[in-house]
Amino acid sequence: MTAIQTARQRARAELTSEIKAEARRQVAEAGAQRLSLRAVARELGMASSALYRYFPSRDDLLTVLIIDAYDALGESAERATAAAAGAGADARGQWRACCTAVRAWALAHPHEYALIYGTPVPGYQAPQETIGPAGRVAAVLGGLLAGAFAARGAGPAGSTIARPGGAAHPQAQASQAQDDGDGSGPWPHDGLPLAAPLPPVLREQAATVAAAIAPGVPGPVIARALIAFTQLFGMISFELFGQLVGSADPADAFFSYSVDQMADFVGL
Amino acid sequence: MTAIQTARQRARAELTSEIKAEARRQVAEAGAQRLSLRAVARELGMASSALYRYFPSRDDLLTVLIIDAYDALGESAERATAAAAGAGADARGQWRACCTAVRAWALAHPHEYALIYGTPVPGYQAPQETIGPAGRVAAVLGGLLAGAFAARGAGPAGSTIARPGGAAHPQAQASQAQDDGDGSGPWPHDGLPLAAPLPPVLREQAATVAAAIAPGVPGPVIARALIAFTQLFGMISFELFGQLVGSADPADAFFSYSVDQMADFVGL
DNA sequence: TGTACATCAGTGAACGCGCGTTCACTGATGTAC
DNA sequence: TGTACATCAGTGAACGCGCGTTCACTGATGTAC
Numbered sequence: 001m002t003a004i005q006t007a008r009q010r011a012r013a014e015l016t017s018e019i020k021a022e023a024r025r026q027v028a029e030a031g032a033q034r035l036s037l038r039a040v041a042r043e044l045g046m047a048s049s050a051l052y053r054y055f056p057s058r059d060d061l062l063t064v065l066i067i068d069a070y071d072a073l074g075e076s077a078e079r080a081t082a083a084a085a086g087a088g089a090d091a092r093g094q095w096r097a098c099c100t101a102v103r104a105w106a107l108a109h110p111h112e113y114a115l116i117y118g119t120p121v122p123g124y125q126a127p128q129e130t131i132g133p134a135g136r137v138a139a140v141l142g143g144l145l146a147g148a149f150a151a152r153g154a155g156p157a158g159s160t161i162a163r164p165g166g167a168a169h170p171q172a173q174a175s176q177a178q179d180d181g182d183g184s185g186p187w188p189h190d191g192l193p194l195a196a197p198l199p200p201v202l203r204e205q206a207a208t209v210a211a212a213i214a215p216g217v218p219g220p221v222i223a224r225a226l227i228a229f230t231q232l233f234g235m236i237s238f239e240l241f242g243q244l245v246g247s248a249d250p251a252d253a254f255f256s257y258s259v260d261q262m263a264d265f266v267g268l
Numbered sequence: 269m270t271a272i273q274t275a276r277q278r279a280r281a282e283l284t285s286e287i288k289a290e291a292r293r294q295v296a297e298a299g300a301q302r303l304s305l306r307a308v309a310r311e312l313g314m315a316s317s318a319l320y321r322y323f324p325s326r327d328d329l330l331t332v333l334i335i336d337a338y339d340a341l342g343e344s345a346e347r348a349t350a351a352a353a354g355a356g357a358d359a360r361g362q363w364r365a366c367c368t369a370v371r372a373w374a375l376a377h378p379h380e381y382a383l384i385y386g387t388p389v390p391g392y393q394a395p396q397e398t399i400g401p402a403g404r405v406a407a408v409l410g411g412l413l414a415g416a417f418a419a420r421g422a423g424p425a426g427s428t429i430a431r432p433g434g435a436a437h438p439q440a441q442a443s444q445a446q447d448d449g450d451g452s453g454p455w456p457h458d459g460l461p462l463a464a465p466l467p468p469v470l471r472e473q474a475a476t477v478a479a480a481i482a483p484g485v486p487g488p489v490i491a492r493a494l495i496a497f498t499q500l501f502g503m504i505s506f507e508l509f510g511q512l513v514g515s516a517d518p519a520d521a522f523f524s525y526s527v528d529q530m531a532d533f534v535g536l
Numbered sequence: 537t538g539t540a541c542a543t544c545a546g547t548g549a550a551c552g553c554g555c556g557t558t559c560a561c562t563g564a565t566g567t568a569c
Numbered sequence: 570t571g572t573a574c575a576t577c578a579g580t581g582a583a584c585g586c587g588c589g590t591t592c593a594c595t596g597a598t599g600t601a602c
Contacts, residue, residue, distance in 0.1 A: 006565080006566065007565070007566090008564095008565060008566070008576095008577075008578080011578085012577095012578085015578090030390055031387070031390040033301055033390070034390060036554080036555065036556085037555085037556065037557090038554075038555065038556080039554095039555095046579070046580085047579065047580050047581065048555095048556085048557090049557080049558080049559085049579080049580070049581080049582095050578070050579050050580075052556095052557075052558085053577080053578055053579070054578095057556080057557085058555095058556065058557095114387040117505075117509070117511070118386055118387030118509075119299070119382040119386030119387045119509065120509055120510060122298055122299040122301070122302060126510065131514065134511075135514075138515075198521075198525065199521045199524070199525065200521075201518070201520070201521040202516070202521035202522050202525055205515060205516050205517075205521070205522065208514075208515070209515050209516075223522070223525055223526075223529075224529065226515065226516055226522060226526075227499060227503075227526050227529055227530070230499055230502040230503040230506050230526075231495060231498055231499035231502055232502070233502050233505075233506065233511075234498040234499055234500070234501050234502015234503065234505065234506075235495075235498040235502065237385075237501075237502065237505060238498050238501065238502075241385070241386075241387065241388055242388060242394065243385070243402075243501075246399065246403075246476075247406075247473060247476070247477050247494065248470070248473050248477075248494055249473075250469070252469070253466075253467045253468075253469040253470035253473070254470050254473065254491070254494060256467070257466065257467065257470055257491055258491075258494075258495050258498075261491075261492065261495055262495070265533070274598080274599065275598070275599090276543095276544075276545080276597095276598060276599070279545085280544095280545085283545090304587075304588065304589090305588085305589065305590090306587075306588065306589080307587095307588095314546070314547085315546065315547050315548065316588095316589085316590090317546080317547070317548080317549095317590080317591080317592085318545070318546050318547075320589095320590075320591085321544080321545055321546070322545095325589080325590085326588095326589065326590095538602100539601105539602090540600100540601090540602090541599105541600085541601085541602105542598105542599085542600075542601095543597105543598080543599070543600090544596105544597085544598075544599090545595105545596090545597080545598090546594105546595090546596090546597100547593105547594080547595080547596105548592105548593100548594090549591105549592090549593100549594105550590105550591085550592085551589105551590085551591080551592100552588105552589100552590095553587105553588080553589095554586105554587090554588085555585105555586080555587085555588100556584105556585100556586095557583105557584085557585095558582105558583085558584080559581105559582090559583085559584100560580105560581100560582100561579100561580080561581090561582105562578105562579090562580080563577105563578090563579090563580105564576105564577085564578080564579100565575105565576080565577075565578090566574105566575085566576070566577090567573100567574085567575075567576090568572105568573090568574085568575095569571100569572090569573090569574105
């Protein structure tokens with residue numbers, strides 16, 4: 001158990017990743033349900049039974065691929081967001097960058113996208129380990145909201161990421177996560193009233209989400225962010241799965257427009 | 269070819285629908301990819317080869333099930349909307365009824381929902397016949413918008429479906445489908461500016477959609493309706509596919525809130 | 537009304553395929569003394 | 570440093586399964602004269 005790996009350990013690590021790579025290749029090419037241990041083994045020039053030294057079953061291999069896909073998507077979103085921030089983009093610009101990266105990744109890896117956001121494999125139960133990676137995109141967007149909210153709450157002096165046309169409300173204070181009441185606060189909603197107060201159940205769910213990934217953001221904004229989040233993935237799924245044929249296909253313009261509208265919607 | 273069916277014709281019609289029913293049962297229970305011609309034949313007590321007298325291939329049987337699923341969902345949405353209208357609901361109430369019916373159907377028939385809105389079966393190409401049934405829900409919502417828009421454009425006298433709190437703009441006229449410019453018109457947007465004019469591609473796509481299912485509704489409203497539409501199905505898919513676990517699950521409150529927000533968003 | 541023929545439903549065997557997983561085994565690598 | 574033993578990777582055959590589809594066939598139903 002030293003830092004120096006034995007030859008065996010190195011070989012094992014290498015083969016493990018070769019198996020994953022080949023499996024990923026098959027999923028990318030033909031979809032998750034066509035993933036076959038025998039085909040992977042064949043391609044790697046080994047007996048199919050040998051794979052069982054590395055993965056206890058097909059489902060376990062699938063789980064690893066799912067985690068990898070979530071991670072790849074999450075990393076792509078994080079990178080794009082950070083790059084936008086580095087280039088001086090405000091919160092809205094970063095939101096755009098994140099959403100655009102998610103779509104770009106999905107278009108580039110449609111079967112891997114389907115693996116994580118499409119129909120779940122029947123009988124397959126996502127294990128605990130997938131939860132973290134699955135939340136990375138949400139964490140990025142939640143972080144953006146939290147950052148923007150904190151900056152605005154701090155007043156004009158701290159409003160480096162305030163939207164050019166957006167009217168900050170300097171009189172308000174930054175709220176905490178439990179301040180998820182009616183959403184009246186420092187948030188410029190582009191004139192859109194956050195009218196409907198959250199029903200109790202949603203209020204608590206929003207508080208949980210806020211505590212996890214968007215501290216300080218009030219409940220109604222979280223609720224809207226959830227709406228924007230489901231819209232984002234709904235739109236991408238529709239595009240990939242052919243549901244936009246006959247309406248917004250090709251979807252570039254619609255996507256771009258939607259992202260803008262949803263950024264308005266959440267108050268960025 | 270008379271109206272009177274021969275015994276053969278009656279038997280054929282009956283068996284055809286029995287096959288479909290059994291196939292539907294299997295899909296409902298285990299998902300589309302588990303649908304097996306042999307299992308269907310087994311359950312019906314006949315040789316598997318006999319099915320080929322009724323359906324030329326497994327894919328054709330699947331296509332029929334897909335069409336049936338679209339039709340069942342569409343009919344459910346249409347019924348609920350009509351019932352709401354019959355009960356005196358305004359356009360917004362009908363919109364709610366339609367969305368709620370879609371979700372209810374999806375929750376009651378998760379595998380059939382996945383069959384039509386989940387990951388497409390690899391290699392399967394949806395044939396022309398699916399297009400009509402696939403558009404029924406969209407047609408309902410488009411019709412609601414068109415009706416509401418026409419009523420408001422006609423002024424207060426015709427505003428039988430005007431929203432109680434909604435401010436109609438009596439000075440404006442009902443626009444035609446090609447009046448899809450900046451969205452300034454008789455539409456009360458709850459203070460939300462339809463600021464961003466549509467880019468050319470989206471503008472044309474919106475005009476096509478409007479011409480098909482929502483005549484007279486301006487482009488920006490169509491674009492927002494498309495956003496609401498993708499949000500609706502994105503949210504339902506997330507709920508069914510387990511993506512809301514840890515945030516808005518159970519999703520009843522979130523769903524209801526979202527429908528309200530999106531009704532505001534499209535100006536109902 | 538009766539007969540000859542065509543149409544069609546349904547059968548059962550077979551083709552050819554691929555899959556996940558298990559198991560007893562060989563031989564190489566690593567480890568403890 | 571060398572030896573005895575334990576660990577582990579990989580093999581190849583086999584189990585048991587299910588699938589979609591084809592084909593030659595039998596026998597019943599329908600039709601034309």
